[in-house]
Amino acid sequence: MKKTNYFIFITMLITGLLYCLWLFTAYAQTGNERSARIDISSENKFAFTKVKSNGVVTPDPTKGWIAHLDLRALEGKERGKWQEMWVEFTPEESGFTVINIRGAYYNDLNVNRHEVWIDDVSIEGEGSEIKNGSFEQIDFQDSPIGWFWPVPSKDSYSTNGSQARTGRNCILVWHDAPIIQRIGVKAGNKYKVSAWFKTY
Numbered sequence: 001m002k003k004t005n006y007f008i009f010i011t012m013l014i015t016g017l018l019y020c021l022w023l024f025t026a027y028a029q030t031g032n033e034r035s036a037r038i039d040i041s042s043e044n045k046f047a048f049t050k051v052k053s054n055g056v057v058t059p060d061p062t063k064g065w066i067a068h069l070d071l072r073a074l075e076g077k078e079r080g081k082w083q084e085m086w087v088e089f090t091p092e093e094s095g096f097t098v099i100n101i102r103g104a105y106y107n108d109l110n111v112n113r114h115e116v117w118i119d120d121v122s123i124e125g126e127g128s129e130i131k132n133g134s135f136e137q138i139d140f141q142d143s144p145i146g147w148f149w150p151v152p153s154k155d156s157y158s159t160n161g162s163q164a165r166t167g168r169n170c171i172l173v174w175h176d177a178p179i180i181q182r183i184g185v186k187a188g189n190k191y192k193v194s195a196w197f198k199t200y
Contacts, residue, residue, distance in 0.1 A: 035104035046093035102178035125191030151177035
């Protein structure tokens, strides 16, 4: 009797593990994971204190801090819902902070980009501002004024109002194709950068 119970237990355990592995593999292959990410770093390597976010915040020795928010976990069954992500920080020195907005890193980026739409970027804090946070102003190269866009693409810049949260324009980003802006900050002041994301 004991041997039979042991055999049943082992069989159920192996079956459960195989099922979990199948679910993980199936989910990973779909590329359905979508996460927002805001990186903050300083040009002259000063530190940030009191860093917090409505997502998960982790320090990065080379980039400052990374704030990460799982969009799919929040939206549930409602795909394509705009969600706000924010990160607060206090610089220890005055200078320039680089705001880098992108999708999160995944191991299968060579197959799935895990893209997310972004709109309405803003900042709260004395002596600082985000330029063209809604991406409505466009230069002669059809790029958003005030932003550094390392991997520009017409397919990633929606300007017809079909995707935007407000206005007509928004940007599609992923880990290797971020949108970046450099902002001035003052030592000891608290700043809050926020952006709105939705899944692609």
